[in-house]
Amino acid sequence: MILIEHSTYNQSTLKANLGAAEHSYVFVRNGFRPVVERLGTRVDVADPAREVDAIYRAAVERGEDCIFLSYNPPHRTTLGLACPTLPIFAWEYDNIPVETWNENSENDWRIPLRQTGMAVTLSREAAHAVRTAMGSDYPVWPVPTPLFDAYARHASEAQGWRAAFDLTLDGALIVDTREVDLSFFQPEVSWQEANHPLRVLNRAGARAGWPPKTMRLEGVVYTAVFNPIDGRKNWTDLVGGFIWAFRETAEATLILKLTHATIEEGLMPVLRHISSLGKMKCRIVVINGLLSHEAYGALVDATSYCVNTSLCEGQCLPLTEYMSAGRPAVAPAHTAMLDYLSPENAFVVRSGPRPAAWPQDERRAQRARNHLVSFADLVRQYLESYRVARDEPSRYAAKSLAAVNALRTYCSEDVVARQLGEVLRYIKAMPASSRQVV
Numbered sequence: 001m002i003l004i005e006h007s008t009y010n011q012s013t014l015k016a017n018l019g020a021a022e023h024s025y026v027f028v029r030n031g032f033r034p035v036v037e038r039l040g041t042r043v044d045v046a047d048p049a050r051e052v053d054a055i056y057r058a059a060v061e062r063g064e065d066c067i068f069l070s071y072n073p074p075h076r077t078t079l080g081l082a083c084p085t086l087p088i089f090a091w092e093y094d095n096i097p098v099e100t101w102n103e104n105s106e107n108d109w110r111i112p113l114r115q116t117g118m119a120v121t122l123s124r125e126a127a128h129a130v131r132t133a134m135g136s137d138y139p140v141w142p143v144p145t146p147l148f149d150a151y152a153r154h155a156s157e158a159q160g161w162r163a164a165f166d167l168t169l170d171g172a173l174i175v176d177t178r179e180v181d182l183s184f185f186q187p188e189v190s191w192q193e194a195n196h197p198l199r200v201l202n203r204a205g206a207r208a209g210w211p212p213k214t215m216r217l218e219g220v221v222y223t224a225v226f227n228p229i230d231g232r233k234n235w236t237d238l239v240g241g242f243i244w245a246f247r248e249t250a251e252a253t254l255i256l257k258l259t260h261a262t263i264e265e266g267l268m269p270v271l272r273h274i275s276s277l278g279k280m281k282c283r284i285v286v287i288n289g290l291l292s293h294e295a296y297g298a299l300v301d302a303t304s305y306c307v308n309t310s311l312c313e314g315q316c317l318p319l320t321e322y323m324s325a326g327r328p329a330v331a332p333a334h335t336a337m338l339d340y341l342s343p344e345n346a347f348v349v350r351s352g353p354r355p356a357a358w359p360q361d362e363r364r365a366q367r368a369r370n371h372l373v374s375f376a377d378l379v380r381q382y383l384e385s386y387r388v389a390r391d392e393p394s395r396y397a398a399k400s401l402a403a404v405n406a407l408r409t410y411c412s413e414d415v416v417a418r419q420l421g422e423v424l425r426y427i428k429a430m431p432a433s434s435r436q437v438v
Contacts, residue, residue, distance in 0.1 A: 001040035001424065002059045004083065005029060006048045007071040024227075024259075025071040027317050028088070028122070031145035035417045036069070039424060048078035056083035065428050074112040074119070075360070084427055085116045088143070090314025091126035092232065092335050093368035096133050097358050107360070110134060120423060122315040123336030141423050144315055144339065146416035148407045151324035156301040158326035160389030160396035164218040167302045172289025173198070173263065174213050175271060182275040185268070194272070198263050215285065219251025220389045222330065222382075223303040225318035227259045228266050231311075232359070236273055237375055238309040239284070243274075244375075245382035246282035252386060253283040254307070257299065257318075263288055303327050304389050304396075309349070309378060311356070311370035313337050324407040328399040330381050334371040340410045345403040347381040350374040 007025040036042045045051040052068050059066035068085045070077040075097075077087045096109045105111050110133055113119055118139040121127045127142040134140070175198075185194050222242065226233040239254070246252035260266030267288040274284055291299065306322035308331035313319075315336045319329055329346035331337060341348060356370040357363075388395050409415065 001428075002043055002055060002064060002066040003036050003040040003424075004043045004045055004048075004052055004055055004066065004068045005032075005036065005071065006045050006052075006068070006078070008076060022072065022076065024090075024317065028090070028145050028315075029071045031147050031150075031317070032069075032071075032088070032416075032420075034149070034413050035146050035420055038413070038417050039421055048081070052078070053082045056081070067424060067427055073360075074109045074116070075106045077112055077116065079106075079112055079115045084430075086118060086120060086423070086427065087112075087116055088120040088122075089126075090122045090336070091129060092312035092314045093356065093358065093370065094125065094129055095368050096129050097361065097367070098133050099365075099367070101361065101363055101365075113138070118423075118427065120420075123313075123339055125335055125338065126314065139426065141419065142339075143416060143419045143423065144411040145317060145320070146411050146413045147317065147320045148324040148410070148412040151300065151321045152326075152404060152408065158304070158328075158396075158400040160304050160393060160400075161220060162218055162302075162304065164216055165302070166214050167217055167298060168212050168214045169287065169291060169295045169298065170212040171210050171292045171295055172287045173210065173267065174215075175267070175286045175288075176215060177274065177280070177284045182271070185271040185275040187272060187276055195264060195268055198267065210289065217253055217302060219249075219253065220304045220386050221253045221255065221302055222305045222307050223255045223257065223299060223322065223327075224307040225257040225259060226308075226310075228270050229260060232370065234309045234311050234373065235270070237373060237378060238307055239270070239273060240277060241309070241375060241378040241382055242284070242307075243277045243280050243282065245379045246386070247278075247280045248282075249386070250281045250283070253285065255285045255287065255299065255303070257287045257291070257296075258289075260288070300325050300327070305330050305347075305385055307331065308337070309373050311372060320407060320411055323403040324411070326400040326404045328385070328396070328403050330378075330385050332371060332373050340406050342402070342406065345399055345406050347385045349381050350377040 007029045008022045009026050056066045068083045070087045073089045074087050098108055098110055100108045113134055120141050120143045122144050124142045127140045130140040131138055224238055226235050242254045258266045270286055306319055306327050306329050308319055313336045331346055332349045332351035333341040334351050351371040351373045353369040354372050355366040356368050357366050
């Protein structure tokens with residue numbers, strides 16, 4: 001079987017587009033790669049409208065099955081192809097767009113989904129939203145990105161409380177609150193004045209390559225990975241809650257790995273927010289840029305807890321990565337995170353639903369729901385997770401093991417290969433005339 005793959009961005013264009021809409025589908029595509037290669041012959045394309053059907057027709061002439069896997073939301077998926085097309089997408093809300101606006105009919109996802117005739121979502125809630133809109137018999141399968149094996153296989157044993165150790169990272173601009181004067185980034189300082197030295201550093205690092213930076217850490221290390229311009233990530237609560245909990249605690253460190261290409265839109269808002277929250281003994285390290293594979297692995301190894309305060313998630317690849325490596329979470333259990341978070345493997349933060357707009361809807365019409373965390377409970381879960389890491393190593397170890405076991409069941413390559421294999425067998429068995437409605 002030939003399995004054709006496409007996402008809007010690829011590995012070569014990722015660095016310049018980090019933080020752009022749909023950039024995370026590169027990581028979804030990469031995550032599925034071992035399973036796709038297990039199930040068939042993988043072929044990458046850059047221009048589906050031009051390339052897919054030529055590959056498909058050649059496969060048909062050889063008597064070989066061929067399916068197009070589009071790692072894109074429905075309104076970004078190439079339509080009208082002869083090749084059976086399977087969109088594989090993340091969705092964070094309790095319903096899908098079922099309206100047309102700006103004279104673009106494909107904003108109503110029912111239209112592209114009728115044309116593809118089937119879909120894969122990364123979570124059960126998203127699959128339910130599709131069935132609600134398309135009908136209970138619409139072929140949609142929840143299949144998560146298979147990240148377990150890559151992170152469980154190489155990670156060091158999780159430790160809640162860490163004696164002093166060195167963490168060395170390269171490939172990014174790193175700002176450590178123990179080493180900079182945060183007053184320089186306070187809101188009353190002009191944006192241009194605060195931004196200038198960072199731009200100089202960033203240009204120098206981009207030209208010469210960021211040299212390795214070694215930091216000595218100790219105590220409990222929390223790590224969050226997010227796109228700072230994505231309001232759904234609710235990172236201001238994540239940072240504010242940490243400082244509120246640990247303002248007087250020198251052994252608490254929060255590492256913020258930003259997924260955005262520019263310092264103006266990515267790094268600067270985060271530094272300005274931190275500077276506005278007053279003096280602190282706790283430590284925050286902000287990383288802006290695309291870390292090397294080895295450096296990212298070292299960051300996972302250095303982490304005690306992964307943190308998330310999002311309003312909604314389509315899967316949350318960083319949480320699944322860190323939890324696969326045995327790092328328990330501090331996070332709310334809603335949307336896609338309901339598929340794998342539990343009190344056994346996480347310090348679950350209370351949250352409640354509220355009206356929200358679909359992210360691509362320029363009207364900002366409130367047609368869906370997301371989930372706002374309780375700030376007070378976030379602070380409580382930070383404090384309790386710290387206490388457990390410091391005082392109850394056996395309880396920390398139990399949560400770590402529970403995280404590994406839950407993620408193995410949820411997104412190991414064996415599990416996902418069975419799930420995706422069933423999808424592909426279903427498509428192969430479909431009559432050609434019903435595979436796609438054009």
